[in-house]
Amino acid sequence: MAKNHSAANRGPFNAVISANKQIGQRFYRLSLGFESAGAKAFAKLKPGQFAQLDLADTPLPPSKDIPEDLVDAARRKILLRRPFSFSDVINKDRKTLVDILYRVVGPATLRMTTLSAGDSVNIIGPLGNGFWVPRGKKQALLVTGGMGAGPLLHLAKVLTADHHGIEAIAFAGAKTEKELPFEGQLDEISQELGFSLAEFARYGVESLVATDDGSAGFAGPVTDCFSEWLGRAGLAGKDMIIYSCGPEQMLAKVAEIAEKRNIDCQLSMERMMACGIGICQSCAVECKVNGSSETVYKMCCEDGPVFDAKEIVFSS
Amino acid sequence: MEEAVDISVDFAGIRLANPVFTASGTCGYADELADFTDVNALGGFITKSITLKPKKGNATPRIVETDSGMLNAIGWANIGLDKFIEEKLPIIEKMSAAVFVNVAGESIDEYAAVAEHLAGEAAIAGFELNISCPNVAKGGITFGTDAVQVTEITSAVKKAAGEKILMVKLSPNVTDISVIARAAVEAGADALSLVNTFTAMVIDIETGKPVLANKTGGLSGPAIKPIAVYLVNKVYNEVAKNRGIPILGSGGIRTASDAVEFIIAGATAVAVGTANFIEPGCAAKIVEGIKKYCVRKKITNIKELTGSLGIG
Numbered sequence: 001m002a003k004n005h006s007a008a009n010r011g012p013f014n015a016v017i018s019a020n021k022q023i024g025q026r027f028y029r030l031s032l033g034f035e036s037a038g039a040k041a042f043a044k045l046k047p048g049q050f051a052q053l054d055l056a057d058t059p060l061p062p063s064k065d066i067p068e069d070l071v072d073a074a075r076r077k078i079l080l081r082r083p084f085s086f087s088d089v090i091n092k093d094r095k096t097l098v099d100i101l102y103r104v105v106g107p108a109t110l111r112m113t114t115l116s117a118g119d120s121v122n123i124i125g126p127l128g129n130g131f132w133v134p135r136g137k138k139q140a141l142l143v144t145g146g147m148g149a150g151p152l153l154h155l156a157k158v159l160t161a162d163h164h165g166i167e168a169i170a171f172a173g174a175k176t177e178k179e180l181p182f183e184g185q186l187d188e189i190s191q192e193l194g195f196s197l198a199e200f201a202r203y204g205v206e207s208l209v210a211t212d213d214g215s216a217g218f219a220g221p222v223t224d225c226f227s228e229w230l231g232r233a234g235l236a237g238k239d240m241i242i243y244s245c246g247p248e249q250m251l252a253k254v255a256e257i258a259e260k261r262n263i264d265c266q267l268s269m270e271r272m273m274a275c276g277i278g279i280c281q282s283c284a285v286e287c288k289v290n291g292s293s294e295t296v297y298k299m300c301c302e303d304g305p306v307f308d309a310k311e312i313v314f315s316s
Numbered sequence: 317m318e319e320a321v322d323i324s325v326d327f328a329g330i331r332l333a334n335p336v337f338t339a340s341g342t343c344g345y346a347d348e349l350a351d352f353t354d355v356n357a358l359g360g361f362i363t364k365s366i367t368l369k370p371k372k373g374n375a376t377p378r379i380v381e382t383d384s385g386m387l388n389a390i391g392w393a394n395i396g397l398d399k400f401i402e403e404k405l406p407i408i409e410k411m412s413a414a415v416f417v418n419v420a421g422e423s424i425d426e427y428a429a430v431a432e433h434l435a436g437e438a439a440i441a442g443f444e445l446n447i448s449c450p451n452v453a454k455g456g457i458t459f460g461t462d463a464v465q466v467t468e469i470t471s472a473v474k475k476a477a478g479e480k481i482l483m484v485k486l487s488p489n490v491t492d493i494s495v496i497a498r499a500a501v502e503a504g505a506d507a508l509s510l511v512n513t514f515t516a517m518v519i520d521i522e523t524g525k526p527v528l529a530n531k532t533g534g535l536s537g538p539a540i541k542p543i544a545v546y547l548v549n550k551v552y553n554e555v556a557k558n559r560g561i562p563i564l565g566s567g568g569i570r571t572a573s574d575a576v577e578f579i580i581a582g583a584t585a586v587a588v589g590t591a592n593f594i595e596p597g598c599a600a601k602i603v604e605g606i607k608k609y610c611v612r613k614k615i616t617n618i619k620e621l622t623g624s625l626g627i628g
């Protein structure tokens with residue numbers, strides 16, 4: 001268990017914002033660049049790893065730009081860092097550029113929207129384990145819900161670049177079309193060929209879209225869309241692997257599907273985090289102990305955020 | 317030329333290189349913060365609460381942020397005494413800070429047993445007795461809010477602790493903190509640590525339920541600082557000063573200015589808690605900041621500052 005004290009430098013680093021683009025009603029993509037030690041540390045960022053951003057000194061948007069449902073929350077003076085995972089990493093000229101896809105939900109993410117090119121933000125990371133790729137898999141199935149798309153976009157890129165034997169297919173879900181955190185849908189021909197989302201298509205990864213209200217793609221939960229697809233799938237369970245990130249209820253459903261079909265499955269979990277570095281014990285995830293009815297708490301920030309689906313005890 | 321400043325302090329008979337500690341539960345068991353900061357820059361270090369057997373802790377959510385603060389209800393999740401001795405003590409032996417083991421339990425016997433097992437360890441300077449945790453069903457605060465029980469538990473652990481320094485960590489969740497402080501000192505406490513967190517609650521107005529699985533949690537962070545400063549000053553004046561008992565002050569410290577405030581109020585040393593989560597290097601920065609303050613104020617020995625509160 002002596003997993004602390006890694007030689008890896010995890011900061012804190014200062015990153016400089018290069019862009020902060022609004023890509024939907026409440027969705028943004030923040031692009032940040034690291035130099036020197038920070039660049040070195042983030043160059044090897046694995047999909048699913050995350051970082052803790054200090055946004056306490058970042059100003060709020062002007063009150064006219066604060067959505068009505070967040071007016072009260074915006075008043076809160078924030079204290080703790082906030083955890084975010086990454087949707088892309090690019091290494092260029094000794095610099096490392098990373099992207100964060102985020103959704104505005106409260107005081108910290110509201111503040112995040114005011115960051116603009118040239119501003120800097122203090123970051124601790126990379127943190128956590130990230131997704132891993134077991135040997136012998138032929139197909140990787142990426143199931144995302146809402147903001148969970150970020151790390152799976154990064155994973156799609158890495159699978160395409162480094163794991164040629166594996167075909168990746170994405171299943172992206174959201175409540176409505178407006179809440180899909182992607183830029184630009186593809187034309188109809190591409191869609192008929194199965195490439196619904198440009199951001200997955202650029203890695204040659206097929207994607208299926210599902211919305212709860214049927215405003216785009218499959219009408220219903222993404223897990224239903226995924227389940228139906230699996231029913232038609234040609235490969236045996238052992239040749240496939242499921243990667244999923246999104247709301248916990250969705251992850252529980254994905255875990256159930258994986259178990260039923262005997263498919264390996266990795267889930268990226270979220271918990272409220274104070275430190276993000278394994279010290280405060282706030283981010284406990286209840287896990288089964290092999291071969292017993294007992295459970296233990298593992299730390300989402302340090303033992304995760306990616307867990308083997310078989311381990312996790314979901315609260316019903 | 318800059319005057320030499322002595323910020324080393326005498327804390328219940330031991331010499332600390334400086335008056336800055338990291339607080340229990342916010343810095344791990346040993347050198348977990350070493351990746352982020354020089355842990356040897358600290359004067360003192362307090363481990364996460366250790367119980368006789370490992371503890372799983374409470375269900376989640378265990379924390380929630382509040383205005384300039386946070387609530388926690390971790391519930392003493394810890395690796396237990398045996399694993400602490402096996403895995404963490406060898407690391408502690410190499411640390412230059414004075415290390416205090418925070419001791420917790422459900423019964424007086426459990427507290428005493430943990431202290432007794434560790435009393436012979438040269439690497440440990442002393443114990444911090446956690447009788448002020450608001451987040452467990454048994455033990456913790458139930459011992460710390462009743463003067464009779466404080467007397468009983470302090471004298472039992474004092475016996476078990478042998479030559480080691482016994483520091484008692486006080487809860488602010490009492491009518492008169494000085495009554496409890498006096499009971500601890502009269503039962504043998506060598507030092508007092510205050511304050512632990514304030515019992516508090518956050519309600520989710522959509523569900524109408526408390527946010528924390530434990531329903532209540534302990535409030536920490538900048539939000540509690542002025543109350544903590546007041547309580548340190550009160551205990552200093554009413555209990556500690558005349559008896560020569562050092563106080564370890566804590567509650568919302570994030571900067572050197574915060575630390576100096578506690579010292580002026582009567583603290584011999586200070587502990588940094590919640591701030592470690594946001595800025596893991598802040599305790600080391602506070603050490604430097606205290607030195608600068610002393611130079612600016614022409615203070616040659618930090619002793620001059622302790623309890624120097626001017627009145628009138």
Ligand SMILES: Cc1cc2nc3c(=O)[nH]c(=O)nc-3n(C[C@H](O)[C@H](O)[C@H](O)COP(=O)(O)OP(=O)(O)OC[C@H]3O[C@@H](n4cnc5c(N)ncnc54)[C@H](O)[C@@H]3O)c2cc1C
Nearest residue numbers: 082083084085101102103106107108109150270271272273
């Ligand atoms: C490992 C990890 C990776 C994440 N990656 C992303 C990402 O790529 N994009 C994205 O938009 N969001 C991500 N999140 C969630 C993000 O951290 C929260 O949305 C953010 O902290 C909200 O802060 P706020 O002040 O705006 O809202 P708050 O008012 O603080 O919270 C709004 C809601 O967000 C959730 N939340 C708040 N704080 C945390 C926290 N510290 N940890 C987990 N959930 C929290 C809670 O459910 C809360 O009800 C991730 C969380 C974790 C744990």
Ligand SMILES: Cc1cc2nc3c(=O)[nH]c(=O)nc-3n(C[C@H](O)[C@H](O)[C@H](O)COP(=O)(O)O)c2cc1C
Nearest residue numbers: 339340341365388446512536537567568569589590
């Ligand atoms: C997440 C968390 C865990 C804590 N765990 C412990 C603990 O195990 N034992 C203890 O005596 N105090 C514990 N504390 C209390 C702190 O040591 C400290 O007394 C308190 O938080 C006030 O200081 P602060 O405002 O600087 O954090 C904990 C505090 C926090 C925030």
Ligand code: FES
Nearest residue numbers: 276278280281301
């Ligand atoms: S967030 Fe502190 S231990 Fe995970």
